[in-house]
Amino acid sequence: MQEERFSYLFKQYFSKQGGPAEIEELLRLIDSGDYDQQLKTIIDQHYEDFEPIKSPFSTEKENSILTAVLNSSAPAMELKTPGRSRLWTSISIAASLLMCLGIGVYFQQRNTYQNDQELAASLIVPGSNKARLVLGTGEVILLDTLKNGSQNFEGGVQITKTKDGQLIYTIKDSGNKNASLINTIETPRGGQYQVRLPDGTEVWLNAASKLKYSNDFKAKKREVTLSGEAYFEVAHLANRPFLVHTSNQVVEVLGTHFNVDAYPDEENQVTTLLEGQVKTSSKKQNVLLKPGEQAILDLQHDRLKKAEADLESVMAWKNGDFIFKDENLASVMKKVERWYDVDVVFQDVDPKAIKLGGWVSRSKNISGLIKIIEPITGLKIRIDGRRVTVMK
Template identity: 45%
Template sequence: MNEQEAQELIDKYNNGTASPEERAWVDHWYIREASGKMLTQEQDFEHLDKEIWEGTLKRAGLSEKKAPSKIWYRITAAAAVLLFIAAGTYFYKTAEQPNALQKAKQYVQDIPAGGNKAVLTLANGEKVVLTDVGAGKIAEQAGINISKTADGQLIYSINPSIAENENAPVGYNTIETPKGGQYQVNLPDGTRVWLNASSSLKYPTRFVAKERRVELRGEGYFEVARDLGKPFRLMSNKQEVEVLGTHFNVNAYPDENGIRTTLLEGSVKVKESGHQAILKPGQQAVLKGNTIKVDEADTEMATAWKEGYFMFKNASLQTLMRQLSRWYDVEVIYAGDIPPTLFSGKVHRNTSLAQTLELLSFSKVNFKIEGKKMSILSPSAKKFK
């Protein structure tokens, strides 16, 4: 490949017109250059990524001056990049590399990523599988219309005459996402809620009392419509979050280490058994037992799932696997000692399980999928055949 051909290949890669084979060439150069790179305390991720990309251009026979400006940044936008931390070394790998996918298919049974899946239970007990119904009106309850949009949102609209009648009957609906599911619902008051996998939300079909009370199991992101006369109260296990109008995320999975409430906008009050804490934007409250601890939050990481990503910073293998288990609907089994490897990085949730696990294999974590079960072996254990 001469210099002109290499330049054309780089240009096609960055403007999205490269073929799979051409993308594989650039991915190969990038991964070869990234292998063994170490991040020092004086560097940040962006600096290291630029250094790797400059080396990639040299492998292609190009200098940085002959490449379009900031191409090194665009490669990370074009491919899902996962950063592994193991024994102090940082390794990069793209999640959309054709060769990696072929290798992954050789020794795992692939499972697709999750998607918009949920079941709505109406006040009369009727269950509606939202995945199976088309866009349009789904049901009507006491003057309240429930519809589904083309992009998979659940919308409640109230007849004005019913809204003003405090004596009109009020029912409760529950929307529940399975493992491998997520869903967005717009509540009767205009509050928008995003539910993560294996989660549920119970709420009234209209808010007539002096408060708006809902119940969450699992994880949800809330953009609460402002109403000074009716505070919004979110119940999750033993915790209560009180707000007037704000954006926040609550992670209340029973298998996680505490309930985490992360505030992005506005103000919330977190309460439990006589204890309480008021959060400011950028703070996170962690409830463990009867203790509420408030710290500065990584809001990007807390809400990455809503934006379509897995994001980790110094996460244990168990922490990572709990998220994968919920999103890909698999049971994780640890055979032997659990590897002490820590993981940091960001991967798009639309990648298949095989692609994600192929990334894990670079940190010497051995795995095998059989049906809906995924077995994990420590690096020292005997590999599956």
């Protein structure tokens, strides 16, 4: 036990963290002579641990540091045995030299680390307009590579891509045998897209989202199925309701503006109304929303509740921003994963227990977000390729 105490005291002195009482205790143990072998082993170990670290200084600089240390006045210490005094002086010099070199190495390594992290962050660019359309016939169309103008595809589908990248989807003949085919628009992680459906409804899809709909938009009900997040501006058609199906609920409207957040890896599905009126139904409940309200479906308990909405935060993604208001870190980093196409891991951090707020443009590289998250949370973020580690 005393040997462990001796090692601890030496470490405290070596790192300049020991208080006067600990230094005095260490001096007494050294003076006793009972720890000579352990002291030699510890000194050797410190040198062995230090040797592999490449000094940032030139040989000339190292020699000048050593000369300065040797010429500096050693702390006054009264030890009974001259031999012990010489030993302690050599320990002090060795510790001082290692501290000088160690600090230099630390700053060099820190600067190198920071430069590496800045480079890694600069390589992770924000998402962009990209998606693919899978027609009911099985044909796959990469929308971001589609040329501007109108093109005809199988199943009576005509796609027009505008100069600003919007996709206008038209069914030339929904009365044919392909009318019931299901089409799917998918945005990947790091992608978003805007599409106009055959009835004139405009849809903005957030990253990692999927929207399914049939060719037959002349039926009594206009129905789509959503996984992920989308903002809808529904064309008003009397007696032809527009239904959005998610995995656990149905949102029914006639003509209105609303946002549906229904990612499969979230605990809640949230429908937010900006204009008009919508009815949101789960298996057990239904809620009628007015503008500025949202329906929150707790998936674990299948519980639907109504609440006031923060429209600025809800619509931030569609307006090209990240806006966080007292949002937990787990939720924030899920958005980071989707938009920047990265994988986030937490190391010794409970992300649900940490709240933060801030604003940054979604057009910025990931470094813009890191500059917000690190100072607010006091955490560190390390980037290795497309792996983002959040740690203490």
